[in-house]
Amino acid sequence: MKFIKIPGINKRVSKLILGTMTFSPSKMDQVNSLLDSFLESGGNTLDTAHIYNDGKSEKAIGKWLKGRGNRNKVVIIDKGAHPDEYGPRVNPEAITTDLYESLDRLQTDYIDIYMLHRDNPDIPVEVIINTLNDHYNEGRIKAIGVSNWTNQRIEEANNYAKKNGLIGVSANSSNLSLAKPNEPMWPGCISVDECSLNWHEAVQMPLLSWSSQAGGFFTGRYSPNAVSDENIARVYYSEENWERYRRATELSEQIGGNTNQIALAYVLQQPFPISALIGSQNKAELYSSIKALxxxxxxxQLKWLDLRTKCRGRMGRG
Known part of the structure; x- marks a missing residue:
């Protein structure tokens, strides 16, 4: 396993982060097997959210942590303040309510990286940063992160934090994959574009990429002539993405891996600290993703895969 460093965290963050969206206490045999295998493979970072599976994801992780007694070895990324049917919830009350509920479900007294699941530009960054720093000062969170925020809002928040002696945003979580979305998979989601890539490289802000494997677009289960999943087709079907698929396949035939591993390697090798969230449902999928490292x-080759050049350059593996 390979790792990155995120300010505020005294544990390294694994380059592969295991997503837990479908976890549930009713499936603890599967949960235990997958989490145990992930740690045995060198991984240590889990991603969850207050909203995932109606809270069952957090509860399953909490049962596993308690049963294994390994909280100090695991990095927990949790997210709160997701909008509901009434609209945005990025406010002090919702942040605090979600955080306390998540801590209870996880059976822990702190979360390593606490992220806001969405943004609400109508709420000043001062209010948000002050609220999160209150929880940081009480030891409930070790670092602040954001998901689906613009680079401009992150800079605004961090400028305020620096000016006032507070901790700011240590990590960003937006979508980055070799396949570029035609439109967001879910409302309010943000994908990394070329401008954002340049910004991350310039400031070296860690990126924790969700949907790093584009919902399985590169696994071979989809075809440009067949729509087996309307959402995948809506978001990822395009001439450009099928050309990226073709190029990833061509590289995989030369290197010896598979198309999906090439696509994941593209994400993992950006020129700034980056980890990729993977949605492995079983050991075989987990071990396949690990090979991308x-x-x-x-x-x-990175530019060629992303259609930024016609020349793929020298191929290598190491």
């Missing part, structure tokens, strides 16, 4: 792509 062994694939080395040159700068020319």
């Amino acid at each position: 062994d694939i080395h792509l040159t700068t020319d």
Whole structure:
């Protein structure tokens, strides 16, 4: 396993982060098997959210943590203040309510990286940063993160934090994958574009990419001539993405991995601290994703895969 460092966290964050959206206490045999295998493989970072599976994801993780007694070895990323049917919930009351409920479900007294699941630009960053710093000062969170925020809002929040001696945003979580979305998978979601890539490289802000494997777009289960999943087709079907698929397949045939591993390696090898969220449902999928860490792509190959050049350059593996 490989790792990145996120300010405020005294544990390294694994380059592969295991998503837990479908976890439930009713499936603890599967949960225990997958989480145990992830840790045995060197991974240590889990991603969950207050809204995932109506809270069952957090409860399942909490049962596993208590049963294994390994809280100090695991990095927990949790997210709160997701909008509901009434609209945005990025406010002090919702943040605090969600955080306390998440801590209770996880059976822990702190969350390593606490992220706001969405933004509400109508709420000043001063209010948000002050609220999160209150929880930081009480030890409930170790670092602040945001999901689906613009770079401009992150800069605004961090400028305020720095000016006032507070902790700011240590990590961003937006979508980055080799397949570029035609439109957001869910309302209010943000994907990394070229401008954002340049910003992350310039400031070296850690990125924790969700949907890093584009919902399985590169696994071979989809075809440009067949729509087996309307959402995948809506978001990812395009001539450009099928060309990216073709190029990833061509590289995989030369290197010896598979198309999905090449696509994941593209995400993992951006020129700034980055980890990729993976949605493995079983050990086979987990071990397949881990193999992407062994694939080395040159700068020319990264550009070629992303259709930014016609020349793929030298191929390598290491």
